[in-house]
Structure formats: structure tokens, C-alpha cells
Amino acid sequence: MKKRTVVLSVVIIVLVIAALAYATLVYTPSETAPQKETVTIIDALGVAVEVEVPVERIISLYSSLSEIICALGGQDRIVGRDATSNFPPSILEKPVVGESSYNPNLEVLLELNPDLVVSDSMLSDETRQTIEGAGVPVFISTTGELDPRSTVTAINFTGQLIRNFGLILGEEEKADEIVDYMESYENLVNERIKNLTPSEKPLVYYEWYMSWYSCVTASVAHAGGINIAAEEPISFPTLSIEYVLEKDPDVIIRMISSPEHDVVDFETMREEILNRPVLSEVKAVKEGRVYVYDYVVWTGTRLPAGLLYWAKWFHPSLFEDIDPAAIHKELIQRFFGIELEGVFAYP
């Protein structure tokens, strides 16, 4: 009997000690830091991302979001970026963790000890899991421009994004101000084009960064034009030259995307299109309505500039009083406090 009691007490003692040891190992006191508030935002892939606010150390692998965070006054909280994040220019002094979100250097990224990583959808699932495994939330986004079939306008989409980041940066007021400003121009365009009949809208051939390479983007319609590629089954189709001739577009717009360019590149690009023999009888070429723009005017906080450029090209008489270049300058001054230089659209 006695022997049994001894054995039992030993077993109990051992168990208690083991449990205590286990508890100390697992338990890490959280009282040392004050409990942070968390917000949950849904990213572009539908993942609910829980973020402790306000975030202090952000790594941005997506140029549009880098720009938005800076516009919200959060530049000091960006601790790392990808090489494509190059606006506003002051961001260039931040350390680079990779060429793009496609191949960030994970060691460099984690060493910067971020508490939020934001990226576009080129970030691979594996990379995302690794970063999240290290306890860092990851937020993925695309702009309206990158999802060409979205019926939401680019400004609407980006507005929501700006509000989300206003929330996690604790800059809600600033976010509202920026979104209101952007939406005011969208409303202006909507107001002026809303009564146009389809026959009053120009047919637009939108050329991306290669000849005959187009996009189904609804942004053309949002600016009051009819995209001749809108019905294509492929989001980024190479249009048949015959089809373009058959449609006889009223306006041709072409994107320039190389990182460095001056007015000569715009002229060269426009001349190249004007001089394609096969386009010689197309209305847009005969009437000189061929326009070249820098893709940055259709990104982030600069969307109103892109929208106004297009709207004015499509409907010069309706937007006679609007100077898109001046508004572009104004919004850069307003959001980033810098003087804009360079050419972003031609002619």
C-alpha cells in the first residue's frame, strides 16, 4: 500500500514539474508591451489581413502603394522598397529589397524587421507564406488598371485602397482629403460625358507598349471613349491589323512605359504610329488624333491626371477649360509638396 502511494506521489510530482516547465517554455509574457489595436483589411486576393495599428515599419514592394503611403504622410514609416518604387523622388534613399515583388531578397527584407509588407500580386505564394511565417502580415493589392475587366473605376478602387491605408497609418483625415480630391475630378468627367450618346463617343484604339498590343480596359469608357478592344476574350489581345483598319478609330492612344524618357521619345513614338503605312487611311492618323502618354499618370494618386488627359483627347470641346497638365502639377504639389517637372503626355 505504502509503496503504491509513494509511486503515485512521485508520478504526480513529475507530472506537475513537467507541466510547469512546459508552461514556462510556451508562455511569453505580453504585458511588457501595451496591447495594440488591430484592424483587419481584405486584400486583393480576398485574404483578411490583420494589422496592428498604427504600423511603424512598412516594406512596400509595389510602386503605387509606395506612392500612396507617401501621399498619406507615411514616408518615414517605409523602411524598405522594391526598385520600381521610385516616386516621390525622396523615396529613393530607402533601402531596396529587390528589383520587384517578383524576386525580393527575403533575408534583407526580414532583417529590416517590418511590421507590414505590402506588394502587388506578382509576389509568389511561397514568399508570402515565408514572410507571414516570420510573423509579418502581408497585404497584396492590384490597381484597377491592372484588372482590366473590373467595372469599378480606377479612382474608386484606388480610393478604397487609400482609405484602408489611411486607417492603418492612423491618417484617416488625410486619406479622406485625397480621395475627395480625386473623386471630384472623376465626378467632373462623369458629369460632362453622361449625356453623350454612343455615336458622340469616339472609337479608341488603345495601344499598350508594343505595336498592335492592346488592352480591354474599361478606363477608356470611363473617360468617354469606346475601346475597340473592349469585347475581346483575351484581356491583353494583339489586335488584328485588319480589324483596326475596319473599325477606323477616331483616336489612337499609346502608352510609354520605359523608366526614363523625355519629350523626344514621345515625339518618336507618335511619329512611328503616324508613319505606319498601313494606318495611313485611318481617321485618327489623318486628323492627327494620336496621343502618347506616360503610364504613371494612370497610377496611384495620379489617376485624375490620366483620366483628364484621356477625357480631353476624346472630347476636346467638352474639356476646353481643363488643363490636365496643370492639374497634374497641382496634385503633385498638394500631395507630395514637390514641383513636378517633365512631360507626361504628348502632344
Added chain:
Amino acid sequence: MSTASEVKKLYAKGEKRKVLVILYAFIALLIITVISVSLGAGRPRFMEAAQVILSKIFPFLGINPGSKNTQNIILLARLPRIVLAIIAGAGLAASGATMQGVLRNPLVSPFILGISAAAGFGAALAIVLGIGVFSPYTGYIVVANAFIFSMLAMLMVYGIACLRGITPETVILAGVAVGFLFSALLSLIQFVAPEYEALRAVVYWLMGQLFTATWEKNLIILPIVLVANALMVRHSWDINVMSLGEETATSLGVNSRRVLLICITLGTLATASIISFTGIIGFIGLVSPHIARMIIGSDHRFLLPCSILLGACLLLCSDTLARLVFMRSELPVGIVTSLIGVPFFLYFLLSRRRQLWH
């Protein structure tokens, strides 16, 4: 009653049949061309197209050519492309047939010297370094680069083969090695390409397409392909003799090594000049000679013309389909070529009893 004259008769009968086959292939090409001219995303069909073309060829007949836009659709969009498909198909098939013949290997294609990878690398280099000005329409720098690197690959293979002695085996193995070298370099370029757009343009180039055809480009490619094809056909008897083995060939007065070098140079030159403009269109050069061989046998005097016509038919068919599948937008022809070429090839492979190889 015996043999000599009967054999001769039989032989003549065979030859006559072969000439007839070639004639049929030519008629088939004409029919496909007419169909192709009559179809497209633009409105003009057979009648309008015929009017435009006839009014250009015979201006004195006073045929109404239709609107300027219709003329542009036919003359600047549809026709140059059809002509390019014919030239490219013919050139690739002739190169394939000749190279399979002189290297005595059924797996050989015009890309055996690694020139597809080399051309791809050259094009990628130009695209990635010059994306700002890149446009398939004016992109002669891409064309030039692709061509230069294919020639470089050819010279490298010659260099390696010369060190070891020029035989079919050394040429093939050196070609494989050079091909791997350039495809590694191509991957490297794609991996370090700083811009997504450049990467996409490279991938696009590699898929091969004919929609950027212009008369200007056709005028550059045509003479090269024409001369190369004519010279290859001229060597077809030598290739026949070479298939009996080097010793027999030498005893019959054919310098195998010389013929090998000439034929490979011609084939590579023709292929490089085509793919520099169109991107990699692979399947035609491998498969047209095989189909031709199944139909007409391995006498290269007939095999070559037959391959040329079949190659032209196959590429023109593929490109016409590539134009019509989505109607308003393009499908890279390289994809269609294999999709319709494979069933066609398998049909011949399974239904013909003729020996597949010599």
C-alpha cells in the same frame, strides 16, 4: 524480254508520279492562297480582294479598286502576311529537308546548330536593352541582333566541328552544345530583365508570329530564301549520293565534307533570315520534310521541292487559322503550327506504309 528496259520504264513511271505529286502540292498551295486572301478580320472577301489585286496588277483595265481603306487592308495587312507565310514555310521546310539529308538524321531540324536559341538570345538582348524604342514595326535592331547571334552560333559550331573533324555526328553534337549555351544565356536575360514589359515582349517574340509582315521585310527575306532554296535543290543529287555513306560518295566523286558544309550554311542562312523577322516558328522545318518523304520517298531531287511546297502550305494554313480563331485579335502562329501540324503528321505516320527513313 527482260529487265533493263522494264526497270527503266518502271523508273520513268515512278518519276512521272512524283512530278505529278509536286504539281498537286503546287495546286493545293494556290487554292489555300486564294482562300487565305478571301478571309480575315477586315470586311473584304474574295471579290473585293480580287478587285484590289487585279486593279494593281492591271491598272489599264480600269477596275474599281474600292476604298483606300479596303486597299490598305488587302495590300498592306493581308497580302504581305500571306506572302511571308509562303516564303517562311518554304525556306524552313527546305532547310529542314536538306539538313536531315546531309546529316542523315531524322531528328534534325533547321535549328540543329542552336540558332533558334541564339536568335532568341540576340532578340532578347535587343528588346531588354532597348525596350523604350522597341516596336515590332520598326524593330530592325531586334532583327539584326537575332541574325547576328544566329550567325555567331553557326560559326561556333563550325569551329568546334573543325577541331574534331567535320562529320554529321560532330556537327549535331556541337550544335546541341551551342544551343544549350545560348538557351542558358536567354534564360539569364529573361531572369534579370528589369521590366515586366520587356519580359513579355521577349516571350512574345519567342512564340513566333507573322502579323508584323511588311513588303519591305518580305523583300529582304525573299532573295535570301530564293537563292538558298535554289542552291539546296541543286545539291539534291549529291545529298542522295551521300546517304549511301561517305566512302561510296567519295568513290562517286562527291566531296561529302564540302557538300555538308555548303548545305548546312545555306539552311542556316535561310532559317536565320526568316526567324529573325518572325520569331521562332519551329515545327514546320522538322515535320514538312517527313511528310514529304512519306508521300514521295527520299530522292532529294523530288523530296526538296515537295517539302518546300508542303512547308508553304502548312505555314499558310496555320497562319490563316491564327488570323481567324479570334477574328479580331491574333494568336501566335507558332502555337497553331503545332496544333494543326501534329494531327496531320500523325495521320501520315499511321496511314502510310512507305518507309519512314531511307
